[in-house]
Amino acid sequence: MLDPVTLAVIQAGLQQVCDEMDLTFSRAAFSPVIAEADDRSDGIYSATDGSLIAQGSRGLPVFVGVMQFSTRTILERIRNGLTAAPDPGDIYMVNDPYLGGTHLMDVRFAMPVWRKGQIFCWLSNTGHWPDTGGMVPGGFSASAISAEQEGLRIPPVKLFKKGVLDTEIWQIICSNIRVSDQRIGDVQAQASALLIGAERLAVLLDRYGDATVTQAIAEMRTRAAQQMLAMIGLITDGVYQATAIVDSDGVVNEPLKIAVTVSKAADGLTFDFSESSPPCMGPMNSVRATTLSSVYLAMRHIFPDVPISAGAFEPLTVTGIEGTFLDAQYPRPVSGCAAEVSQRIAEAVFAALVQAIPDRVTAAPAGTSGNFGLGGYDPQTGQSYVMYQISGGGYGGNADHDGLSNGCSTIGISKAPPVEIMEQKFPVLYRHYALHEGSGGAGQHRGGFGLDYEIELLRGEARASFVMDHGRTGPLGAQGGQDGAVNRVEVTRDGETFVPPHLSKAQDIVLAPGDRVRVRTPGGGGFGDPAQRDPALVAEDVRLGRYSAAQARLLWNWPG
Structure with a gap:
């Protein structure tokens, strides 16, 4: 021993x-x-x-x-x-x-x-x-x-x-x-x-x-x-259901559904995804390894004290992914699976288990990595380049406090690269970089705020592409809290601004010097009844410009 x-x-x-x-x-x-x-x-x-x-x-x-x-x-x-x-x-x-x-x-x-x-x-x-x-x-x-x-x-x-x-x-x-x-x-x-x-x-x-x-x-x-089983023991035996929505697959402009039924029994948890959407035409399919890992990481968020080891996954059973877009087979495209679909799987798990253990699960976080790619040729350096930008977003509120603002994605600790590094390496200028004010969902504990940035191309010609999500619906609130604000993308070319048809997904957008792309990432969902929020906290948010007075009156019946 x-x-x-x-x-x-x-x-x-x-x-x-x-x-x-x-x-x-x-x-x-x-x-x-x-x-x-x-x-x-x-x-x-x-x-x-x-x-x-x-x-x-x-x-x-x-x-x-x-x-x-x-x-x-x-x-x-x-x-x-x-x-x-x-x-x-x-x-x-x-x-x-x-x-x-x-x-x-x-x-x-x-x-x-x-x-x-x-x-x-x-x-x-x-x-x-x-x-x-x-x-x-x-x-x-x-x-x-x-x-x-x-x-x-x-x-x-x-x-x-x-x-x-x-x-x-x-x-x-x-x-x-x-x-x-x-x-x-x-x-x-x-x-x-x-x-x-x-x-x-x-x-x-x-x-x-x-x-x-x-x-x-x-x-x-x-x-x-053993530790994971002990944590699962905190959940009352029963069945818990939830659904998360993916904006579209990038090709067919219709939402995809991630439906999970979580069943608690003495020997662990079973996650059934059989009611989810079938395989899709575009790149938002998820391969099996990513789908299973998304459930594991969701449970890591809920029970962070359980050590990282294969043993922690043994009490977790995932079923019903066959025949859905969560079990992609070759040659289905999958570029959005890890950075986007994985987070929506985790969001569905959160939404199911917050019903059972609200003191341990948050409202939904931003749920997107904000993948933005820009490729072109820089005439000043004489070199081609590929720039990849990821973005933070708001975390969901929880039973104890408000959500974190501009936090890393659900799937990792990756953070947006420093603006100074990006401007040094690539022919771009960040015209704006701030919190996405007003994006946190209302609740007793509001959601955190997303990120708001705008990039301008300075030299040469480039092609922009992005695969993001939560442009159609915002991150889910919990326990009576409201959803966070949606992801918003705007492209300005030759002085005219447009929103991509798929809201959060587009590719091969040709940019010339002076053209710009603006991204506002989602805020986290709110937790609890907004009427229960401390008026002093609402007043402080208004004072700091996080919400306008009009927003505060609408969301919280703020008397100010």
């Missing part, structure tokens, strides 16, 4: 290994989306079945489950002879969404850790590449109808063989993506993070011994399952 102190130290040590990988990856990366926005994650996975052992605390929660599935796929393909067996120093890469992934821009690396001639575990990480080819710069095609239109799809291959970059594979990749000369910095950063992880893990194993660490990993998994 492993003593509790040793178990705790090893658990913290494994977490620290992942945290150092995260830090190395961001510090060494070239692209602002990784170096500044931290759109990446690192973890440790079982050599037997690819199950999650530990993940960095600063990694994207949606990758908690995704990398577990992609590592498992690599192991299965090796056993079946579909992928070459590993040698020391090998690093595999894969971005195929249908093999345990998300979308093509999330590129996963995986490396076995060897001990005495045997594989002890695998290290894996995911980084968001600014471009992987396809119809539009940045990969977020709003009107793709097949996977091939979204970019280069790569099955598990050895990018590094015995520690050496395979130049032939690398040349194939570079021949199919934009600004390929800039990607080698991200590739080396991603590989370096795994090498640092292997070094740090070796120190831990040498100190405590392989057998002791193996025993600790097994105990961590068992205890995580």
Whole structure:
């Protein structure tokens, strides 16, 4: 029996290994989306079945489950002879969404850790590449109808063989993506993070011994399952239903429905999505790995004290996704699945469970990453570029306090890159960057505010594309609270302003110098009856300009 102190130290040590990988990856990366926005994650996975052992605390929660599935796929393909067996120093890469992934821009690396001639575990990480080819710069095609239109799809291959970059594979990749000369910095950063992880893990194993660490990993998994079951025990046995709406698939201008029925029993929770919309034509389908991970990350938000381990997922069962747009099969397009649909899945879970445990679940957050891609040629530098902008939004109010303003997306800790960095690297000017005032849903505890920014193209010609959501309906309020404000996109060309037909999705919008794009991200849903809000808090919001006096009178019957 492993003593509790040793178990705790090893658990913290494994977490620290992942945290150092995260830090190395961001510090060494070239692209602002990784170096500044931290759109990446690192973890440790079982050599037997690819199950999650530990993940960095600063990694994207949606990758908690995704990398577990992609590592498992690599192991299965090796056993079946579909992928070459590993040698020391090998690093595999894969971005195929249908093999345990998300979308093509999330590129996963995986490396076995060897001990005495045997594989002890695998290290894996995911980084968001600014471009992987396809119809539009940045990969977020709003009107793709097949996977091939979204970019280069790569099955598990050895990018590094015995520690050496395979130049032939690398040349194939570079021949199919934009600004390929800039990607080698991200590739080396991603590989370096795994090498640092292997070094740090070796120190831990040498100190405590392989057998002791193996025993600790097994105990961590068992205890995580027990802790999740204990948390689920706070929920009254019963059935809870909710629905979240996706604006459209980008091709057919009709909403998509995510309908979930959550059933609580003694052995855990079952999430049934069988009443959700069928597969769609456009890129808002979600692959199985992302759908499952979205449920896992929702439960992580609700019960954050449960340790990150495969054991935490064992009491959670997901059913009914077959035949819906939440189980995309090749060649269905999926560029919106990780950044958008995943958040709406989590929102549906929140809306169901807030009925059962309102003291632990918030009203809906913004529910979109605000994916905005801009690609073109800068005549001043003589170089092509691909700019990727993600945006924060309002968090939902909760039983204790108002929602956070301009918070990161539900699926991760990624934040909008600093304006100064973006203006330095790309030919753009941010004419406006502020909170989306008035966007928080009314309630006893109001929702947080979204972001309001406007970008102007300064030089050359460029093409703009975006895949966002919540333009049709705002984030759901809870317990009598009102919905947050919707996402709003406006494009100004030649002095004329228009709103895209799909509200939150469009592609290949040609911009000339002086043209602008303005984005206002959603506010979070309100929590509780607005009539119960402290009038002093309403007055303070009005004083700070968060709401106008007219809005306050309408939403809260404010007498001021």
